[in-house]
Amino acid sequence: MSDINSNIPEGELTSKWTKYKSSVPLVNPSNKRTIEVIIVGSGLAGASAAATLAEMGYKVKCFCFQDSPRRAHSIAAQGGINAAKNYQNDGDSVYRLFYDTIKGGDYRAREANVHRLAEVSANIIDQCVAQGVPLAREYGGLLDNRSFGGTQVQRTFYAAGQTGQQLLLGAYSALERQIGMGKVEMYTRHEMLEVVKIDGKARGIIARNLITGEIERHFGHAVVLGTGGYGNVFYLSTNAMGSNVTAAWKAHKQGAYFANPCYTQIHPTCIPVSGDHQSKLTLMSESLRNDGRIWVPKKKDDNRKASEIPEDERDYYLERRYPAFGNLVPRDVASRAAKERCDAGYGVGASKLAVYLDFKANTERYGKIEAAKAGNHNPDKETCMRLGTAVIKEKYGNLFDMYAQITGENPYETPMRIYPAVHYTMGGLWVDYNLMTSVPGLYCTGEANFSDHGANRLGASALMQGLADGYFVLPYTIGAYLSKEISVKAIPTDHPAFVEAESRAVGILNTLVNIKGTKSVDHFHKRLGHIMWEKCGMARNEKGLNEAIQEIRALRAEFWSDVRVPGAVNELNPELEKAGRVADFIELGELMCIDALNRNESCGGHFREEYQTEEGEALRDDENYAYVAAWEFKEGVNFELHKEELKFENIKVAQRSYK
Amino acid sequence: MSTGNMNLTLKVWRQKNNNTKGALVDYKLADISPDMSFLEMFDVLNEQLINKGEEPVVFDHDCREGICGMCSMFINGRPHGPKDLVTTCQLHMRSFKDGDTIVVEPWRAAAFPVVKDLTVDRSAFDRVIAAGGFISVNTGNAQDANNLPIPKMQADAAFEAAACIGCGACVATCKNASAMLFVSAKISQLALLPQGQPERYRRVQSMVAQMDAEGFGNCTNTGACEAECPKGISLENIARMNRDFASAKFVSEETV
Numbered sequence: 001m002s003d004i005n006s007n008i009p010e011g012e013l014t015s016k017w018t019k020y021k022s023s024v025p026l027v028n029p030s031n032k033r034t035i036e037v038i039i040v041g042s043g044l045a046g047a048s049a050a051a052t053l054a055e056m057g058y059k060v061k062c063f064c065f066q067d068s069p070r071r072a073h074s075i076a077a078q079g080g081i082n083a084a085k086n087y088q089n090d091g092d093s094v095y096r097l098f099y100d101t102i103k104g105g106d107y108r109a110r111e112a113n114v115h116r117l118a119e120v121s122a123n124i125i126d127q128c129v130a131q132g133v134p135l136a137r138e139y140g141g142l143l144d145n146r147s148f149g150g151t152q153v154q155r156t157f158y159a160a161g162q163t164g165q166q167l168l169l170g171a172y173s174a175l176e177r178q179i180g181m182g183k184v185e186m187y188t189r190h191e192m193l194e195v196v197k198i199d200g201k202a203r204g205i206i207a208r209n210l211i212t213g214e215i216e217r218h219f220g221h222a223v224v225l226g227t228g229g230y231g232n233v234f235y236l237s238t239n240a241m242g243s244n245v246t247a248a249w250k251a252h253k254q255g256a257y258f259a260n261p262c263y264t265q266i267h268p269t270c271i272p273v274s275g276d277h278q279s280k281l282t283l284m285s286e287s288l289r290n291d292g293r294i295w296v297p298k299k300k301d302d303n304r305k306a307s308e309i310p311e312d313e314r315d316y317y318l319e320r321r322y323p324a325f326g327n328l329v330p331r332d333v334a335s336r337a338a339k340e341r342c343d344a345g346y347g348v349g350a351s352k353l354a355v356y357l358d359f360k361a362n363t364e365r366y367g368k369i370e371a372a373k374a375g376n377h378n379p380d381k382e383t384c385m386r387l388g389t390a391v392i393k394e395k396y397g398n399l400f401d402m403y404a405q406i407t408g409e410n411p412y413e414t415p416m417r418i419y420p421a422v423h424y425t426m427g428g429l430w431v432d433y434n435l436m437t438s439v440p441g442l443y444c445t446g447e448a449n450f451s452d453h454g455a456n457r458l459g460a461s462a463l464m465q466g467l468a469d470g471y472f473v474l475p476y477t478i479g480a481y482l483s484k485e486i487s488v489k490a491i492p493t494d495h496p497a498f499v500e501a502e503s504r505a506v507g508i509l510n511t512l513v514n515i516k517g518t519k520s521v522d523h524f525h526k527r528l529g530h531i532m533w534e535k536c537g538m539a540r541n542e543k544g545l546n547e548a549i550q551e552i553r554a555l556r557a558e559f560w561s562d563v564r565v566p567g568a569v570n571e572l573n574p575e576l577e578k579a580g581r582v583a584d585f586i587e588l589g590e591l592m593c594i595d596a597l598n599r600n601e602s603c604g605g606h607f608r609e610e611y612q613t614e615e616g617e618a619l620r621d622d623e624n625y626a627y628v629a630a631w632e633f634k635e636g637v638n639f640e641l642h643k644e645e646l647k648f649e650n651i652k653v654a655q656r657s658y659k
Numbered sequence: 660m661s662t663g664n665m666n667l668t669l670k671v672w673r674q675k676n677n678n679t680k681g682a683l684v685d686y687k688l689a690d691i692s693p694d695m696s697f698l699e700m701f702d703v704l705n706e707q708l709i710n711k712g713e714e715p716v717v718f719d720h721d722c723r724e725g726i727c728g729m730c731s732m733f734i735n736g737r738p739h740g741p742k743d744l745v746t747t748c749q750l751h752m753r754s755f756k757d758g759d760t761i762v763v764e765p766w767r768a769a770a771f772p773v774v775k776d777l778t779v780d781r782s783a784f785d786r787v788i789a790a791g792g793f794i795s796v797n798t799g800n801a802q803d804a805n806n807l808p809i810p811k812m813q814a815d816a817a818f819e820a821a822a823c824i825g826c827g828a829c830v831a832t833c834k835n836a837s838a839m840l841f842v843s844a845k846i847s848q849l850a851l852l853p854q855g856q857p858e859r860y861r862r863v864q865s866m867v868a869q870m871d872a873e874g875f876g877n878c879t880n881t882g883a884c885e886a887e888c889p890k891g892i893s894l895e896n897i898a899r900m901n902r903d904f905a906s907a908k909f910v911s912e913e914t915v
Contacts, residue, residue: 132849
């Protein structure tokens with residue numbers, strides 16, 4: 001069935017990576033000094049790769065659109081990072097992390113990649129601690145862990161609710177060290193606008209200096225994209241305002257296949273939308289589900305305050321439906337369950353599009369433990385709540401503060417209101433085992449690739465994957481390619497391929513500022529987001545997807561004839577930057593709908609209403625859809641499907657159950 | 660719930676680039692909702708300007724959840740506005756009153772030149788980090804993480820210093836445009852951890868030298884930086900940095 005080669009090494013699953021590492025061709029130190037690698041993106045996947053490749057001796061150029069590499073959106077990850085350390089002695093192992101990830105991804109990820117991820121997970125924690133990343137510790141001085149969804153062990157390492165920040169600052173400091181030594185040239189406020197291909201191989205990029213508007217040509221023996229996910233196609237998401245698909249999409253248009261674009265993760269615990277002015281959504285970390293219980297009133301349209309609804313009139317629907325995992329079911333399951341309750345009329349808050357996340361029971365439980373530690377074995381309720389609140393504050397203080405700031409409510413006193421929101425995209429550029437796309441010499445790491453999470457990512461696995469790719473996988477696998485490039489001299493950037501790529505990029509910029517239409521970029525972005533959320537969001541069906549494809553095509557035509565981009569090309573012009581990104585989102589949106597329409601099954605984050613069990617769970621079709629859908633871009637915004645069959649040789653494929 | 664009833668007058672700093680003079684320009688805004696964030700209020704302003712055929716106000720922002728450190732508005736004389744411990748993106752319009760006049764300027768410091776309107780160049784911070792804000796450990800050289808127990812108190816103190824988001828509010832609010840709070844936070848994080856000891860004195864000397872080279876001013880213990888820091892970074896860090904800087908002359912075998 002496969003018509004693309006994933007280049008998975010032969011041999012036993014557990015020894016593939018070890019054997020690969022010891023037999024992969026190497027590049028000797030003097031050759032490394034003349035080999036140039038371009039890295040686009042400075043988040044966990046990009047910064048870690050840039051630092052590591054520079055340490056190894058390669059000449060590295062790194063690009064980011066923000067004013068500093070430290071601003072990349074990895075910084076906003078809250079909850080934690082998984083690693084199979086088994087420090088809690090609760091039966092964790094590389095195999096369990098591998099198994100949980102494959103099952104969590106609803107059997108739509110590649111076994112070999114996921115096993116490798118689980119194998120290197122422990123090294124990441126070691127590396128970060130050595131860099132001085134202050135992960136949470138216990139009084140004995142050892143590292144602490146917490147639970148995350150979709151697992152029954154405690155393998156998540158964290159730094160309060162700011163784990164992504166601390167890990168990114170670790171990678172950033174490693175990167176800055178190389179910049180200081182002159183081994184990485186950093187280009188901040190630069191946006192990649194084209195991939196340059198020579199004789200079929202990626203040989204550089206075209207980038208725009210966002211301050212001056214100048215267009216620059218940069219050569220590289222290889223190009224790595226660590227440019228993050230495309231959740232902003234929905235306009236409202238938990239992504240940063242600048243997060244975009246442009247680098248990946250330009251690569252796609254130059255021949256890199258885009259895999260499983262319809263796999264989007266809708267995160268169950270976000271602060272609900274408060275009005276039309278909303279520009280982005282804010283996540284409340286999944287770690288809160290360790291101590292928060294999710295419920296709605298048992299009565300429809302119950303308008304009482306949460307505190308006035310007695311215990312026996314509350315429906316803890318996750319605990320009811322999934323007793324084994326309870327509030328810690330995976331994200332896709334929790335999100336759909338919230339939508340089901342709200343659609344059925346049990347939602348809370350002004351919009352009725354919210355459920356409660358309630359910390360009271362566990363605050364009281366912690367309070368009792370604290371009181372007992374202090375010798376008080378019969379504390380009153382008030383003492384329990386006071387002591388327990390302090391514990392909750394230490395664990396999640398920054399999240400509670402953020403919630404209070406955004407909503408104007410005090411979550412220590414009333415339960416949080418939460419609702420699902422777009423958070424992560426499992427799909428991305430197709431890559432083989434080496435993390436190379438279908439364009440030779442063009443690599444893709446982190447959220448921007450499709451590789452490790454199947455149809456649904458487990459919490460605390462994004463940080464793990466980004467750093468695994470950048471620190472421990474790509475630096476080895478890229479050597480397999482570069483070892484054959486040692487005789488290639490740096491190609492001058494007046495080569496016709498650079499000239500042609502630059503003229504494509506310049507053409508688009510000039511077109512955008514000269515349309516001089518009547519509607520702002522945001523206007524189009526919001527309309528695209530609305531179509532995507534309504535028809536390609538938490539639930540999809542054939543009719544809606546067909547409509548969405550037509551609506552998006554019409555929107556694309558309207559965008560290119562009526563968008564208004566003020567200002568000029570040769571200056572700092574955020575509206576122009578946004579316009580280019582939204583143009584790419586519109587094309588991607590269409591492909592997402594095409595992919596969702598093609599996949600006649602439900603799996604993970606992709607829920608087709610036509611395909612569900614009697615209990616409303618996702619119904620997979622392993623006979624016909626156990627493949628990666630890798631789409632090739634064709635002239636005039638058309639797409640051709642290629643399939644990579646997924647073979648499960650080590651895990652028995654089963655109906656996913658968290659009951 | 661979408662539109663509100665607040666009417667506001669904004670005085671916003673407009674400046675084409677670093678070579679031209681800037682000025683405050685008045686804008687009127689109506690029907691602002693108290694639930695909007697301050698930056699969403701600016702989105703409304705920009706949408707209005709675009710619809711009128713004028714150029715929107717350029718300002719830095721990205722995550723809009725208070726952690727990336729990119730947003731940087733000086734609001735009514737205070738970095739990140741009137742509320743303590745929040746960034747501009749987490750400031751909401753309910754912190755203002757109907758009829759208010761709000762003055763919005765960029766960060767002002769010689770080491771942070773204005774790029775355009777409210778956007779400034781903070782790359783000096785990156786260069787200070789590149790001068791020594793790291794532990795020199797290459798990928799793949801680490802021992803098992805739990806081989807190095809670190810007392811919780813010490814780890815927590817390092818974390819508190821590491822919570823700095825590099826926004827530059829400390830510099831913007833300081834009458835000397837000093838970056839001592841920012842620099843000392845990174846120095847403290849690493850000085851508090853056993854992993855940071857081998858380079859401890861070398862680090863403080865190189866980072867302070869770079870800080871001076873960038874043109875940041877000195878510290879005169881006013882404490883405005885601590886008061887305005889959206890992450891509550893403590894002045895103690897500056898004391899620790901000064902102590903390490905002074906001791907470096909005596910305890911370090913190498914001078915930088």
